[in-house]
Amino acid sequence: MDVSNHWTMPRALWTAWVWAVIILSTEGASDQASSLSCDPTGVCDGHSRSLNSIPSGLTAGVKSLDLSNNEITYVGNRDLQRCVNLKTLRLGANEIHTVEEDSFFHLRNLEYLDLSYNRLSNLSSSLFRSLYVLKFLNLLGNLYKTLGETSLFSHLPNLRTLKVGNSNSFTEIHEKDFTGLTFLEELEISAQNLQIYVPKSLKSIQNISHLILHLKQPVLLVDILVDIQLKTLEAGGNNFICSCDFLSFTQGQQALGRVLVDWPDDYHCDSPSHVRGQRVQDARLSLSECHRAAVVSAACCALFLLLLLTGVLCHRFHGLWYMKMMWAWLQAKRKPRKAPRRDICYDAFVSYSERDSYWVENLMVQELEQFNPPFKLCLHKRDFIPGKWIIDNIIDSIEKSHKTIFVLSENFVKSEWCKYELDFSHFRLFDENNDAAILILLEPIDKKAIPQRFCKLRKIMNTKTYLEWPVDETQQEGFWLNLRAAIRS
CATH class of the missing domain: 3.40.50.10140 (Toll/interleukin-1 receptor homology (TIR) domain)
Structure with missing residues (x-):
């Protein structure tokens, strides 16, 4: 009896502990699942829920998953393996620094992928190798310096919209970077610190209709425009966002006529609205638009000087006294103008x-x-x-x-x-x-x-x-x- 009791009690405790772990794990999974709001069509909303990982329990019924603006740091290769019918995945504005190689392998129906404004410093083409039907890819605002050692988008033949780069560390664009994007329609490149642009890096893109460039060195624009000139002619027009820097550059470049076909007649402004339709060469923006910070600073200085001058004049000519006494006198004027005899x-x-x-x-x-x-x-x-x-x-x-x-x-x-x-x-x-x-x-x-x-x-x-x-x-x-x-x- 004593020996039996000696072994029975620990075994019972062990069994109870195992069940407790299972129950807690189940509760954790249900807590994560409850952080998502899913409708019958498979659209799941989990943005801004302070999540630090991708919720478990996701099934094939999920077709759209929004996990943006959370605190997710890691995407594992099993986190999304059951989401075989997923078409839209939003992971922007998280803290993701690592995405395992096969994390998106099972997402063969994915059409929209947003990984913007995370902490990805290395990009590999293997991440996207199974995303044949992907049409939209946003990689803006991450920490990478280049688009990888091999062609990052070679497995994305149906990509139509691509957004890449960042405002600080993205400094180089090479000829291999955009290989395979034959049918790309919209391209946004954020490269304020771009230092190297290898000519013909965009030559393979033939159908682009909307190009957005964030550059601090407009001199690189000539090479980019030369690369896409065949496409823009086929698109039937060249419409540009006529920013101050862009206009300042184009109006000072006599060489544009030698590198752009039908310059300047076929190159027009699409925005801002008050110069829409004007030729890029003829468009002019006001001083307040191009030097907004300087104008605001000058206005503030002028206002400050005006207030200072007003204060000095009020002090010199007793302006405050006159205002104070006028107010008191106006209060007194509510009475009859002149007291009756x-x-x-x-x-x-x-x-x-x-x-x-x-x-x-x-x-x-x-x-x-x-x-x-x-x-x-x-x-x-x-x-x-x-x-x-x-x-x-x-x-x-x-x-x-x-x-x-x-x-x-x-x-x-x-x-x-x-x-x-x-x-x-x-x-x-x-x-x-x-x-x-x-x-x-x-x-x-x-x-x-x-x-x-x-x-x-x-x-x-x-x-x-x-x-x-x-x-x-x-x-x-x-x-x-x-x-x-x-x-x-």
């Missing part, structure tokens, strides 16, 4: 600095408010409404006063609130063109000390007699007499 509550609003309050409150108030008949003055310290915005208090007080008295001194010029009172009174003088301001010079003050932006006020001081507070007591009675007369006027 019955709304005039004060004979004068007195604008003065707090540091001059002793003279105002103990001398001027006494002389005017205790005179017979008395004058009613508006002083901010006692007559402003508590809790009301001070700007509104200033505007209301000026509008409800028959006159505005400015007690000018060095203290007044430095006072922030006196500046606001002077501001709004300045607008009132300008708006109503009246004679409501009375200026009192409490002490000698340089006219230049008054801000230049108060042009109306400075003009009044230059054209109108103002009252000066006399130091001599014998002359002070005459001062008060003149002030009362000015308020009554």
Whole structure:
């Protein structure tokens, strides 16, 4: 019994572990299968699903498989072996660096293959040896430098569209590279760093109708155009994407007439739309199209300089002040343009600095408010409404006063609130063109000390007699007499 129990327990545990592995494997397979969305016609969508491998469980019922924009790094020779009816395979925008030699061997019905923008650095013709019916092949954006040591496309007699190259490492095109592509109709080559083009490399292509070249060295274009000239004549027209670089090159090449048949009459622009139908030799693009970056940079610099100049002018001529005061004045203009006579509550609003309050409150108030008949003055310290915005208090007080008295001194010029009172009174003088301001010079003050932006006020001081507070007591009675007369006027 003891021996039997000793062997029975491990065996049971072993059996349980095996079943657990099988169950987990099955669940993993079902999780991968669930990452695909397949319809009854065999179209399976698995793009942008964060897949790191080709899902298992694919069957002969799959006719279209989209696995683009994932994180797949490897394609094995068994991943697609059951997909014998597959016609479209999209593997673009992954991280594929290796495709095993027989990975596509069973895809004899494949017509569309996209391997663009992966990390393939070596290409072998054996990859495509069974794809006899393939019509579309996209190899753009991979890391290869050449199209292989042997003819890469020799097993693809029915290929109609081919896209090859990359923007960095693809530097050479040799005569063998396009051998076998007799019936190719559309060719796109991305070779911004192309350094070597062996003449006649495209000579075998006879039916091409759409050629897209991404080149930084247009001088190589002559050799390419020479290779395809027989085809383009048979196609009945030569239509080109007339980019700035292309036009710049063709318009500077006198040799084109010697290497191209019927140049320039049979060579026309197909795009951009505004030059469509024009001869390549006659087409011209605007400066903004050919030097877009420079134009945008110049526009941005001009805008920056304009803003800088506007800021300097605003600072120099007090533009911000004018905008701020205009806004406040427009708010005040919602009220009646001129207060009715019955709304005039004060004979004068007195604008003065707090540091001059002793003279105002103990001398001027006494002389005017205790005179017979008395004058009613508006002083901010006692007559402003508590809790009301001070700007509104200033505007209301000026509008409800028959006159505005400015007690000018060095203290007044430095006072922030006196500046606001002077501001709004300045607008009132300008708006109503009246004679409501009375200026009192409490002490000698340089006219230049008054801000230049108060042009109306400075003009009044230059054209109108103002009252000066006399130091001599014998002359002070005459001062008060003149002030009362000015308020009554």
